[in-house]
Amino acid sequence: MSAQPGPLPPASGERWRTEVTLEDLEDTAELATGLAGLLGPGDLLVLTGGLGAGKTTFTQSLGAALGVTGMISSPTFILSRIHRAQGTGPDLVHVDAYRSDSAGLESLDLLSTMAEAVTVVEWGRGVVESALVGTDGSWLDLELLREDSSPSTDAAASDTSSKAEIITDFSETEAEVLGSARRAVLRGYGPAWAQPPAL
Template identity: 50%
Template sequence: MTALNVIDAGPEHAEQVVDVIHRSFGVRQALDPPSTAMDETVESVRRVLAGPGGLLVQRRDHPMGALLFDESRDGLLGLRRVAVDPDLQDRGVASAMVGVAEDTAEERGKDGIWLHVREELPETVQFWTRRFYHPVRQDGPLIEFAKTLWLSREVPTPDLMKDLARRVGRLLNPGDLLVLSGDLGAGKTTFTQGLGDALAVRGPITSPTFVLAREHPSLVDGPNLVHVDAYRLGAAAELDDIDLDAAAANAITVVEWGDGMAEQLNDSWLHVRIEVRGPRPIDPLGTKHEGEVEPEPGEDDAPRVVTIKPRGTRWAGVPLRSTVLADSTDD
């Protein structure tokens, strides 16, 4: 099968783009109020393509899909007139466009993406929901969906790990959940120490392996930090036994080794994955033995790569990338 070609559409592609938009929106069910997509002209599309731009999907030079960009909101890239040729559905055209649109948002330094979806089109709502776009507000039949882009960054030292965590800490609100994963000694506790600095909680923050959970009270009348180690828990049900619900609503909860278990604590969370790039001086199986204290990063020279992925409505529209990736001279 010939591969799809997703290109940055310029003014010279206006006729093809408006043709795809008209064919796509022209076969949709009658809506009240009706869509304004059919009002688009070659001239109106050309103006957009000369400014914010758009995308055009082709196969063998045949136009299959298109969308227009909207840069009217600071830090966000809007998607408009997302259209696929009605005779070419179910061929991955829309998914290909969304993937390139997210890459474009990242390249332009945006924090995320927003778009409007009609509630009368449940299949369209489902399409965006499956791709981790979340409804953030509604105006009549228009549902606004948003998605915050994830990020990945190399962190070569423990001090920079703490600095990155302090930046994340600026975005946290009472009730937020962070799920930390990574090999033994990757730096999960060091990351949590940086969060503790940002939240100004009582320390010291150490691995809570043998108490499972430890609460650090705020020193500035802010949220407490609940630090959980789920390494020895066998199932999500065992996490319930710790009885975190009472504290979680008003605290920041950080769960190490919480993949597949801690997500039940909240419908929104940040997943923080810390990977070690290079040889490790510890057990290659990453096994935490009884009586073993997790080593701190810095005992080896291998850099860490931290990947942060937001999940859930709470993180839609949050300036995650611009806050975490800001130049340190901006502090």
């Protein structure tokens, strides 16, 4: 298994693209709550963002809105967690693909949980879409960006030839604690996401 040096560029063929400004972590939580109302069993959300971009806050808020059990934390050391629904809603499967590849993710057998769950895969862009929903399937791609960064559609951000950064400090950054502004870029793929959702 090899670590990705940075986010891969978004897949081609997006049906739409929406960008919103998130002033703080509360806005990030509101975005997650809004999306939770639109997601159901079988839905795939590919989540991208650097350290301190708000991925964990987003997923915690998504899980709370879906009403799942268990504490949702960054899946840094455990590649996949299943959070069971408390009621009639879908389970939430939370996956970290940063240090994995297609073969490593296949060993998690995510296909066996897809039908009953909303599946959120951090750093899964370019790795999980085809394997989980097929080339003609549907998924959402959400990229969370700190205000000092740019979407990976920019040439500099999509350049994967730079050296991989080894991260050893997984504590919250000052920006996470203070809740600095971020941008969310949401893209829809496939027939199920032919139109942008009203958020």
